[in-house]
Amino acid sequence: MRIWLRITGGLLGAATIFLMIFANQLGLESFPTWGVRRSAILIAGILLLAISIFYQKDNFIGKTLHSADGRFYIALLVLNAGIFLIYVWFGSDGLWKSMHNETNYYDLQANAFAKGQLELEVEPAPALLAFTDVSLYEPENREGIPVLWDATFYKGKYYLYWGPTPALLLTPLKFFYKEDLGDKLLSLFFLTGTLFFLNLIILDLWRKCFSHIPRWAVLAAIAFAGLVNPMPYVMVEGRIYEAAIIAAQFFLVGGFYFLLSALEQPSLTGLSLAGLFFTLAIGARTPLAPGIGLLSIVMLVWAIQTQRQRLISVLAAFAIPLVLGAVAYASYNYARFDSFTEFGFRYQFTSYNLYKNLDKTLSLEYAPPNLYKTLFNPLEKRDAFPYIFPNRWAGPEWLTSYQPGMYLTFTENITGILIGSPFILFGLIALFKPRPALRWILLALACTVLGIFITLQTYFFIAMRYLLDIIPTLSLLAIIGFWHGFDAFKNKKAYTIIAIFFLSYTLALSMLISFSGNIELFKIHNNELVQQMTWTLNSIFK
Secondary structure, three states: OOOHHHHHHHHHEEEEEEEOOOOOOOOOOOOOOOOOOHHHHHHHHHHHHHHHHOOOOOOOOOHHOOHHHHHHHHHHHHHHHHHHHHHHHHHHOOOOOOOOOOOOOHHHHHHHHEEEEOOOOOOHHHHOOOOOOHHHHHHHOOOOOOOOOOOEEEEEEEEOOOHHHHHHHHHHHHOOOOOOOOOOHHHHHHHHHHHHHHHHHHHHHHHHHHOOOOHHHEEEEEEEEOOOOOOHHHHHHHHHHHHHHHHHHHHHHHHHHHHHHHHHHHHHHHHHHHHHHHHHHHHHHHHHHHHHHHHHHHHHHHHHHHHHHHHHHHHHHHHHHHHHHHHHHHHHHHHHHHHOOOOHHHHHHHOHHHHHHHHHOEEEHHHHHHHHHHHOOOEEOOOOOEEEEEEEOOHHHHHHHHOOOOOOOOOOOOHHHHHHOOOHHHHHHHHHHOOHHHHHHHHHHHHHHHHHHHHHHHOOOOHHHHHHOOOHHHHHHHHHHHHHHHHHOOOHHHHHHHHHHHHHHHHHHHHHHHHOHHOOOOOOHHHHHHHHHHHHHHHHOO
């Protein structure tokens, strides 16, 4: 049987390699360049052929295939590869071969940094330079004048209000690579990096605190963390708006990876790396600052209670990167806008006169509709494919008529977390008789989520991409609760069935609304796919 399996696998691997290499000549591919799908199939063929040739029961391949741990890590690799391909599919609008970039703002900023300047190399229209007062920030006064949309314009130069961290990381590459790098490509890179750190945290928690939990529950946790809404949703547009949020999550989750290890076995290096990553997270997205501020208070209490003998060194290791980052960011602001606390929001070229109304963009008055949209905003049902769509607003009438300040009720689609991702509710189980070993971990995650969540509720509108500010850390709480539930409910089958149902619903709905919520973009870039899916599924369900 083994011999025939090796022969069959070798033939299939060789055939796959041949078909992919000569796909154009055989008429299987019309596109001249190699896309992600073709490359992935070729790699799979090479692996299959290599395993068939070199397999022995007592070598590395054999020991991997014949051990429970080996099969688990193979499944883990396949799962992550599948999640990555889902990101690519949504990012390429189902085309696989190319991703349409709407913005390349980080590339512009990186090019500026590489040339030793802060302002972008974008020439403003002469009509803009003709303004001598702040009236240019009134949208009506700029009508007909080309501008770099949503960029910041100050003293005749363009800047970005988005944090500089991603552009700083990109800068070394720009010394020898001059081609434009779109923000969607950076979104894919940082989203994949976030998935990588989520994997490390989940596996670490499993080994140290939940080693008795079955392996399938670990794979389920990683699938949830990687695919929960809006993880794939944000890849469809992948503009500067999404790229900034995704980059911040890469650093935030990376910071938690180092922090969680340091909380268990206190290490000055680990605490310093955590502080550095949290600093870079704020440097990518300033609304994370309140959450990281609450986290810092948790770290202070932790150090006082558990590290009194070396309190100063422990606190310094964590705090010094944050303090230096704050000083650097303030200096960066002053060099651009002559103010340590001005990030550039006031000088944006956008749909509103933020120079005049900046004080109205944040208010506790906006919390009621934002809370409803963040947690409960329902889905819209239609008769034709894809049947279920995210909605801009479907709140009760009394809340619809509630119009505080400059709040935008109908601005963008959003699906409430409890409507679209009910698996998140398992995070509540984590608070039920929590394990002592997880006390500080749970407190750190919960306070970070709380600080960011409250900040989001005070903004003058809420959007699907903003959910990503809290979802990765909230997902970790849900995963801890999910695993803790196996002990709390004594491995009852009913609990497992309910958990699988909630997980399946959450992942299926995430995939569906990632497509339906961006269907207009799919129609623009890949209308043939939309037509095929519409015809096929409408026929089936009719």
